[in-house]
Amino acid sequence: MKAVVYTKYGPPDVLQLKDVEKPVPDENEILIKIYASTVTAVDCTFRKGFPLVGRLFTGLTGPKYTIPGTEFAGEVIETGSNEKLFKAGDRVFGTTDGHSAHTEYLCYSSDKLTITLMPDNLSYDEAAGCDGYLTALPFLRDSGNIRNGFHVLIYGASGSVGSSAVQLAKYYGAKVTGVCSTSNLELVKSIGADSVLDYTKEDFPKKRELYDIIFDTVGKISFGRCKRSLKENGIFLETSLTPTIFPQMLWTSISSRKKARIAFTGLLPVNKRTENLVFIKKLMEREKIKPVIDRKYPIKQITEAHEYVETGHKKGNVIITINQNDQTG
Ligand SMILES: NC(=O)c1ccc[n+]([C@@H]2O[C@H](COP(=O)([O-])OP(=O)(O)OC[C@H]3O[C@@H](n4cnc5c(N)ncnc54)[C@H](OP(=O)(O)O)[C@@H]3O)[C@@H](O)[C@H]2O)c1
Structure with missing residues (x-):
């Protein structure tokens, strides 16, 4: 599968789209086919390794998680035998703890994700902008x-x-x-x-x-x-x-x-963040709130997306589309 990978801190061109092995969920994990993610101001901080305080989460000398990306919206396609909350076919959205979402398939233990079912009235692109x-x-x-x-x-x-x-x-x-x-x-x-x-x-x-x-x-x-x-x-x-x-x-x-x-x-506990996400989802369903989308980039243009977000003048969310129209190659 394709994933964005970086092995050192630096400007947007440290990010490269690479072939990596598609993960297989263990008994406690779920496999999500990602359709949309975002590039956030925090993603840029993590990629730069600056301000230095960000490195307390991402690694002091170099990135300890080589796939960046936090927000996601996608479909569960496989679950481990111990998974009780989600099943194959569920449309889900949420955030990781700051890495791993810029990939075609996200494999994670669902109790370590801020995650819930997507609101029916939002597209994957819209739902990705939840953070x-x-x-x-x-x-x-x-x-x-x-x-x-x-x-x-x-x-x-x-x-x-x-x-x-x-x-x-x-x-x-x-x-x-x-x-x-x-x-x-x-x-x-x-x-x-x-x-x-x-x-x-x-x-x-x-x-x-x-x-x-x-x-x-x-x-x-x-x-x-x-x-x-x-x-x-x-x-x-x-x-x-x-x-x-x-x-x-x-x-x-x-x-x-x-x-x-x-x-x-x-840094809030994942269960508290998930509780907040469920609340947010209900407001989305009642059309009280709706994420603002500035522009979209296919995942192969991740460098351009970071360059734009780094200007500090994006409007709402910058979406990364993944697994849409075979545009990842
Ligand atoms: N503490 C936390 O838990 C937490 C969590 C998430 C994010 N953050 C931080 O929150 C900050 C904002 O994140 P974000 O994702 O909302 O950023 P963002 O979307 O990149 O913010 C861009 C917006 O900032 C506005 N802006 C730029 N310069 C401005 C100025 N001088 N005065 C007023 N507005 C200005 C821009 O409007 P114009 O184009 O009109 O200037 C643009 O719309 C980041 O520093 C991020 O690290 C903190």
Whole structure:
């Protein structure tokens, strides 16, 4: 079978499409024929080996998992004798723990995957873009304690986490302000934002508006700059390991009613992530949320896909198509 392989950290061209042996599931594993995956900002971090902190998960001196890719949507084609949850023919979607999804066949123990049955109303390409929701949900619901009527600002509202956060915040009944660049204003409005601010033209902290939650989904703004725009008891949420976020989190936990928080949603226990995925799936079925797709690349163009994602300006999700129209060769 074909799989993307990398044996050293570096630029997108360290990724190569190679023939590797098709895996055979043992009694605890399932074999999934993958139809769609994505390239995420985190996939680029893992491929580069930079920032160095990513190497705590991927290997200090070189990648310990040679097949990259996290998100997947596909069909179970074989199961081991101990598998109780899934059967051949099931359409499934979810994430691995950060590797192995850029392949034609994924062989894994189902209790180590964040996985559930796909919503009937989504295509494989659409379902593959689920990690933005898996990230935004714990931030908004668990760290931000989001409530009906909250005023929430989503910074970086056009990215994968950002576009998911806008939709989830609307689902929870919040009034949502999305911040993005000029070319994404219409997109962010179309997914439900009540108002949009163009970060190339206006500096939101200079406005008088106050928010219950400011969610920086892209690591481009600091708690220090946002503090005056938070309501009393408001919270600043950060996805990225910026230089100031840990000291601010520590400091605000003891000294301030306005809080700063970072979380690492990929480190949640798999059963908790799967519970969240099931919740997300139900919202997809009720058409409350729908992944935004920017563009698609066949798996043989994985290098081009990484180059594009690395610009930092993708809109929602960049899909990798696999096993579709024999285009992997
Ligand atoms: N902590 C966690 O658990 C966790 C989990 C997943 C991801 N992450 C991190 O979250 C971050 C975002 O991930 P993602 O997948 O959503 O990224 P992404 O989709 O690649 O983000 C791209 C978006 O960022 C926007 N953007 C770029 N520069 C901006 C700026 N200066 N101000 C406002 N928006 C800007 C772009 O909009 P424009 O084109 O309009 O500029 C684009 O739509 C990454 O750093 C990732 O590592 C953290």
